[in-house]
Amino acid sequence: MVSANGADGQPSTAPQPRMPQQARRRKFWGWGLEGEGLAVSEIEQLGATFAGRLGIDTVRVLEPPRVDELELRAPRLAAPTSLEAAFSGEPYDRAAHTYGRSFRDLVRAFRRDYVHAPDLVAFPRGEGELVSVLEWCSGAGAAAIPFGGGSSVVGGVEPDVGEGYHGAVSVDLRNLRGVLEIDGTSRAARIAGGTLGPALEAQLKPHGLTLRHFPQSFEWSTLGGWIATRSGGHFATLHTRIDEFVGGRPHGDAPRSSGDTAAAGLGCGPVGGTAVLRLGGHAGRDHRGVDAGAAAATVPGRRGSVFRRFRRRRGGGPGTGAVWASSGQLPAAWP
Numbered sequence: 441m442v443s444a445n446g447a448d449g450q451p452s453t454a455p456q457p458r459m460p461q462q463a464r465r466r467k468f469w470g471w472g473l474e475g476e477g478l479a480v481s482e483i484e485q486l487g488a489t490f491a492g493r494l495g496i497d498t499v500r501v502l503e504p505p506r507v508d509e510l511e512l513r514a515p516r517l518a519a520p521t522s523l524e525a526a527f528s529g530e531p532y533d534r535a536a537h538t539y540g541r542s543f544r545d546l547v548r549a550f551r552r553d554y555v556h557a558p559d560l561v562a563f564p565r566g567e568g569e570l571v572s573v574l575e576w577c578s579g580a581g582a583a584a585i586p587f588g589g590g591s592s593v594v595g596g597v598e599p600d601v602g603e604g605y606h607g608a609v610s611v612d613l614r615n616l617r618g619v620l621e622i623d624g625t626s627r628a629a630r631i632a633g634g635t636l637g638p639a640l641e642a643q644l645k646p647h648g649l650t651l652r653h654f655p656q657s658f659e660w661s662t663l664g665g666w667i668a669t670r671s672g673g674h675f676a677t678l679h680t681r682i683d684e685f686v687g688g689r690p691h692g693d694a695p696r697s698s699g700d701t702a703a704a705g706l707g708c709g710p711v712g713g714t715a716v717l718r719l720g721g722h723a724g725r726d727h728r729g730v731d732a733g734a735a736a737a738t739v740p741g742r743r744g745s746v747f748r749r750f751r752r753r754r755g756g757g758p759g760t761g762a763v764w765a766s767s768g769q770l771p772a773a774w775p
Contacts, residue, residue, distance in 0.1 A: 466590075468536035469505050469549035471660065505552050507531050515559040517607035520576055526564050527609075533561040537585075537610035538599065540592035541660075556600040558585070559607040565615045573611060581606040588613055588662030589636055596669070613664060619643040628687065633664025653682055 464473045478486070480501065487499035512531055519527035528534075534557040539545035559582070564570035577584040583601040587610045590597055599608035613634030621630040627649065631640060637658035644650055653673035655661060665671070666682040673680050 465532070466536065466660075467504070468507065468532055469539075470546055471541050502550050505549055507535055509552055510535055510554050510557075511552070512554055512557050515607070517559040517580060517582055517609065519560055523562075523569070523572060523576060526562050526569055526573060528561045528563065529559075530561075534558055534610075537561050537587055537590070537597065537612065540590060540595065540597050541657075542593035542595075545593075545598075556598060556608075558599040558610040561587075561610045561612055563612050563615055567616065570611070570613075570616065573609070577609050577611075583608045585610050586613065586664070586668070587611060588634060588665035589657065589660040591657035591661045591665070592669075613662065616664075617662075622647055622649070624649075631663055633662065633667070635663045637661060637663075651685065653680075653685065 464475055466472070467474055467476075483501050487501060490496070491499045508531075510531060512534055515529050519529070535554055538554050538557045539549055562573045562584075564573050574584055576582075583599065583605040585597060585599050585601075585608060587597050592598075597610070599610060601608050616632045616634040617639065618635060619629055619631050619640065622644075623629070624647065629644065629649070629651075637654070640663060641650060653666065653671070655666065655671050655673045658673075661671075663682075666673075667686060671682045673682065
């Protein structure tokens, strides 16, 4: 067993170093980073092509929105003093957590329609602080919407929560990231739920391992989001859904009752905590999954995090392993 830095022996309990921050911010209104995209001349040429093909007389190029153009309502919530460092009420952060990345979201963003922007955005810096944020939201009557990469195209991150709450908080899990522990024998890894796809694969590669899960949103989606929405990945010939690689459950509240299993298939946002995943080598390995039919999945109502338990399939060939979700160490042995 090795820790994420490759040292032999028990994994370090020291806090994981933060990954370098990007020099450019993400676009708050659409896909990618600020400054990326087609030039105006290219957009005009593309518009002319569409106009000619569709028989439209004129096509007008719209400028993307700017933060200073947005009319955001005043926040209905104030962050508690004890957690003030974990919250942001900055207009950019609120705008960037209003929409996912569907065409409908893009249209509303270009209309400068940000009526449902979250009142606050939380950036918990660890699992303990995440629990504290969720407990505060529960006590304050605020809706807590998990936010991983923000790539949802079905409204999964949009804080349109109706009148039943005193406000809405988008809980951004970007600080809960990284490959925390690897077991080379069983090909298992414990990985934080806020880890983006490229970072996950980059940290597994030095160990000769890969999760081999590549959804279309790979660049800007997280492991927690994949698990919560039961993501399907490209570039796989057998098992393609992420739940077939999961061997444990995310750390957090224990499931309340087995009666919640009916909600297991719902995509309800990223999972906090950590997850342990079944991995394979880079060179043509057999990627068997776990028996998803034996899984018992529950969704506790208070925190809205998905908890899944999976039974490891026996008799796996080379490349099999498991993912174990907990805040502790990987199990010493697998059944």
